[in-house]
Amino acid sequence: MANILVIDDDVDFCETMASLIQRMEHGFHAFYTLREGVAFLSETIVDVVFLDVRLPDGNGLDAIPRIRASLGDPDGAELAIAAGVWDYLVKPFSVKQTRLSLDRALRYRLEKQQAREPEPLDLSSVVGEGPAMKACYTLLAQAARSDSRVLITGETGTGKELFARTIHDNSSRSKGEFVVVDCASITETLLESTLFGHKKGSFTGADSDRTGLVKMADGGTLFLDEVGDMPLSIQKSFLRVLQERRFRPVGETRELTSDFRLIAATNRNLQEMVEEGKFRQDLLFRLWTISLRLPPLRERGAEDIRGLTRVHIRNLCQKAGVAMKELAQDFLDVLLAYEWPGNVRELFNVLEVAFVASRENKTLYAMDLPPEVRIRVMRAALSDGRGADDIPEIRVLSTEQSLSAMENFLPDSLQGDLPTLKDFKAEMEALYLDILMKKTGGSPQEMMSVSGLSKSHFYALLKKYGRSLK
Numbered sequence: 001m002a003n004i005l006v007i008d009d010d011v012d013f014c015e016t017m018a019s020l021i022q023r024m025e026h027g028f029h030a031f032y033t034l035r036e037g038v039a040f041l042s043e044t045i046v047d048v049v050f051l052d053v054r055l056p057d058g059n060g061l062d063a064i065p066r067i068r069a070s071l072g073d074p075d076g077a078e079l080a081i082a083a084g085v086w087d088y089l090v091k092p093f094s095v096k097q098t099r100l101s102l103d104r105a106l107r108y109r110l111e112k113q114q115a116r117e118p119e120p121l122d123l124s125s126v127v128g129e130g131p132a133m134k135a136c137y138t139l140l141a142q143a144a145r146s147d148s149r150v151l152i153t154g155e156t157g158t159g160k161e162l163f164a165r166t167i168h169d170n171s172s173r174s175k176g177e178f179v180v181v182d183c184a185s186i187t188e189t190l191l192e193s194t195l196f197g198h199k200k201g202s203f204t205g206a207d208s209d210r211t212g213l214v215k216m217a218d219g220g221t222l223f224l225d226e227v228g229d230m231p232l233s234i235q236k237s238f239l240r241v242l243q244e245r246r247f248r249p250v251g252e253t254r255e256l257t258s259d260f261r262l263i264a265a266t267n268r269n270l271q272e273m274v275e276e277g278k279f280r281q282d283l284l285f286r287l288w289t290i291s292l293r294l295p296p297l298r299e300r301g302a303e304d305i306r307g308l309t310r311v312h313i314r315n316l317c318q319k320a321g322v323a324m325k326e327l328a329q330d331f332l333d334v335l336l337a338y339e340w341p342g343n344v345r346e347l348f349n350v351l352e353v354a355f356v357a358s359r360e361n362k363t364l365y366a367m368d369l370p371p372e373v374r375i376r377v378m379r380a381a382l383s384d385g386r387g388a389d390d391i392p393e394i395r396v397l398s399t400e401q402s403l404s405a406m407e408n409f410l411p412d413s414l415q416g417d418l419p420t421l422k423d424f425k426a427e428m429e430a431l432y433l434d435i436l437m438k439k440t441g442g443s444p445q446e447m448m449s450v451s452g453l454s455k456s457h458f459y460a461l462l463k464k465y466g467r468s469l470k
């Protein structure tokens with residue numbers, strides 16, 4: 001039902017319009033003066049205005065900008081004044097003609113509104129405001145508002161499953177099941193029965209009928225996690241399911257159907273796997289219409305790392321029933337300098353370790369972070385040619401604190417009880433070699449010149465620590 005306003009001082013005309021519009025089951029309002037009509041518009045949202053040109057208190061055409069402003073809809077301009085007005089009706093005009101024009105204007109407005117104002121997405125479980133993530137949200141929205149197949153790629157821990165769930169939760173299938181198939185962990189012998197189900201007695205151990213995951217996803221979403229790990233033998237039967245939406249449970253004679261939406265994810269390069277004969281080209285074609293690549297954490301920028309950290313620490317504090325802890329600058333500096341090969345999953349694990357290590361303290365310091373993370377940051381800083389001043393943790397600590405920080409930087413093998421000097425020297429020698437190699441790009445001449453080692457000593461050290469030149 002739409003809301004229609006007539007501003008016209010012709011009483012007969014207003015009555016005719018009232019009966020027409022009410023028959024069309026729309027809301028109807030009429031005013032005989034411009035002032036009253038415009039005042040009404042400032043309080044009420046209407047869809048279409050029938051406006052007389054000559055009114056007792058002014059010219060209707062002059063009021064169009066004010067009417068547009070009252071509608072609060074800049075695109076209303078297109079409706080009301082695309083070429084002056086939506087339509088220009090000359091009195092006396094036929095009911096049929098008026099009805100037709102009104103219908104068209106309302107349809108146009110509805111289409112505009114639908115195109116302009118899609119349902120807002122619920123992204124409450126996804127954190128990240130940087131440009132790399134914003135580009136992903138655009139694709140996520142497209143995926144959520146369609147029923148297309150989606151292939152999500154990205155390194156481990158980048159949020160592929162989280163995105164798949166968010167697409168499902170925001171889609172028209174959200175009331176159906178979101179069924180996860182972990183292609184990497186299901187054994188080849190069980191994959192077929194897990195996916196398609198089986199009939200009681202069809203093989204040893206099949207004590208009862210079992211509904212497969214494909215059927216469970218009927219009306220919902222089937223999420224194929226690590227699809228690159230799906231054995232070739234299953235790829236063939238799965239291709240058929242995608243083409244025909246039909247499948248046969250193990251030991252069953254009749255076929256079943258399932259209407260599911262497919263989302264697949266992988267951290268592998270499927271095209272390369274196709275070229276190596278490890279993945280079927282025809283299946284790859286069928287996996288996606290929309291392809292979404294999630295960026296690794298190191299490409300997402302400092303703001304996203306800070307945002308994810310704050311959100312996760314807040315969740316941990318809430319769960320533990322303690323006040324939100326503060327994040328010291330040195331703590332954030334180490335998090336920002338680390339490479340995060342395991343992405344968001346690794347960040348969350350590291351934060352959990354730091355949270356536990358911080359005990360009752362109100363602030364999280366770099367000291368609370370796992371030593372391996374801090375060692376890597378220190379090594380990277382040293383091998384980049386940056387001095388201790390550039391290593392976040394050392395910069396802010398007193399001598400005493402630096403000493404204990406350095407203790408924490410020690411490699412795992414040297415943690416705990418103090419090792420013998422010989423072991424310690426060996427560990428440091430190996431570390432020195434690694435840094436030397438990185439800084440010199442592995443050139444033996446340069447390595448010998450920088451380190452001052454003789455040729456025989458240099459090659460003996462390489463051999464001793466199992467390092468080889470590229």
Ligand SMILES: Nc1ncnc2c1ncn2[C@@H]1O[C@H](COP(=O)(O)OP(=O)(O)OP(=O)(O)O)[C@@H](O)[C@H]1O
Pocket residue numbers: 125126127128154155156157158159160161162163225265267344345348
């Ligand atoms: N943008 C994000 N906002 C909030 N949490 C995130 C985000 N990305 C990932 N996570 C969290 O990180 C963890 C790992 O995410 P998820 O399991 O979705 O990654 P994945 O890419 O599917 O990993 P894998 O390839 O190893 O299966 C989850 O706890 C998830 O909630």
